[in-house]
Amino acid sequence: MDPKARLLPALAARPAALAGRTCLVGFDGFVDTIVTPVARRSGPGEDFAAFGGIAEFGRQVLAAAGKSTNFELYPRMEKPGGNGPIMAGALAAIGAGVTCVGTLGRPGLHPVFAGLAARARLVSLAEPARTSALEFPDGKVMLGIMRSLDEVTPAALAAAFGEPGYRETVGAADLVVLGNWTMLPHMTEIYRDLTGRLLPALPDRPDRIFFFDLADPEKRAPGDLAAALEAIAQFSRFGRAILGLNLKEAQQVLTALALGSEPETPEGFRSAATKIRARLDLDTVVVHPKESAACATRAGAWWLAGRYTPTPLLSTGGGDHFNAGFAAAQLLGLDPESSLLLGVSTSGHYVRTGHSPSTSDLLSFLA
Numbered sequence: 007m008d009p010k011a012r013l014l015p016a017l018a019a020r021p022a023a024l025a026g027r028t029c030l031v032g033f034d035g036f037v038d039t040i041v042t043p044v045a046r047r048s049g050p051g052e053d054f055a056a057f058g059g060i061a062e063f064g065r066q067v068l069a070a071a072g073k074s075t076n077f078e079l080y081p082r083m084e085k086p087g088g089n090g091p092i093m094a095g096a097l098a099a100i101g102a103g104v105t106c107v108g109t110l111g112r113p114g115l116h117p118v119f120a121g122l123a124a125r126a127r128l129v130s131l132a133e134p135a136r137t138s139a140l141e142f143p144d145g146k147v148m149l150g151i152m153r154s155l156d157e158v159t160p161a162a163l164a165a166a167f168g169e170p171g172y173r174e175t176v177g178a179a180d181l182v183v184l185g186n187w188t189m190l191p192h193m194t195e196i197y198r199d200l201t202g203r204l205l206p207a208l209p210d211r212p213d214r215i216f217f218f219d220l221a222d223p224e225k226r227a228p229g230d231l232a233a234a235l236e237a238i239a240q241f242s243r244f245g246r247a248i249l250g251l252n253l254k255e256a257q258q259v260l261t262a263l264a265l266g267s268e269p270e271t272p273e274g275f276r277s278a279a280t281k282i283r284a285r286l287d288l289d290t291v292v293v294h295p296k297e298s299a300a301c302a303t304r305a306g307a308w309w310l311a312g313r314y315t316p317t318p319l320l321s322t323g324g325g326d327h328f329n330a331g332f333a334a335a336q337l338l339g340l341d342p343e344s345s346l347l348l349g350v351s352t353s354g355h356y357v358r359t360g361h362s363p364s365t366s367d368l369l370s371f372l373a
Contacts, residue, residue: 009343014372016340024101027337030179031094033158034186035108035134037118038087040322041079043140059144079138086118087137089185089219092323096330098125099362109134109154129166132157139322146321152189159192160199177208181333185219187234188226197237205244214245217333220255231262239286246289250329253295275300276307294328299346310346313354320360328353
């Protein structure tokens, strides 16, 4: 049966089931300013020509070597950013109960998170990091100021909730999302604190889902990445561990684990997910290029064409929305193909409209 034929009735019948599911999502938080780099200005406001792509922009950067140059960044919007807040917002929009923990403001929440605060419980550890997201037709360049992320540590998490509260919050969660390993320098310590100290003290929950998003580990040392992946593997002792990877991340993980390379084809995506899953003995590994998605479980591997558009309204956050859709489907107990379809549909709706879809939005988009 076509996965859409399975997903539509399941999604229509089960939105109330998500309302009873509890998600703990962390641990970053950014204020994102979405900008368009200006190639040539002709007049005020939007009277300018944008760069045609990252390569054109890069050539102008390279031409400034030994000289100097400046770029105008035309602001499009300011929005909540970070893997945690974006995925938390997407899960809340679909109907899940969400606690989002991260760098969301100090002493009070930053105003950019007000909309998320209306839909989810927020717990802040520090000031938000900041990103200027330079969007081009063929991708984006993220320029970040991330010093506040140094404050996200196991001790800070325990202090924010109180030790008993931290344990109870993790224990009550049906889904625990541990995102942005790359930018959170203490995340491997957080993994080990959870698997070495906190989770062994909790009642067994084989159905609990742990979802991991590395967030482009290119700037981290391969040895650090390999150590983080081994720490992620330990979560399989306490529930279902799912590793979500975009194409670039999957290629980096293959290299870090000495698993060779795979072609950028449907079979290559399935094979990459299969090899990584087997090496780490995880429940599921997902690989999602822009145009499609694949996943591997202990039962097999699947690939699905995506809901790609060459002219997105907004691309920043598309991967987090894919992760939210896939994770929501897993919370509903859906099969791998249906989970992939909900992932690409959640992302596809978001990049076209700029807002996180509700269940009714998704039903209309799928239909």
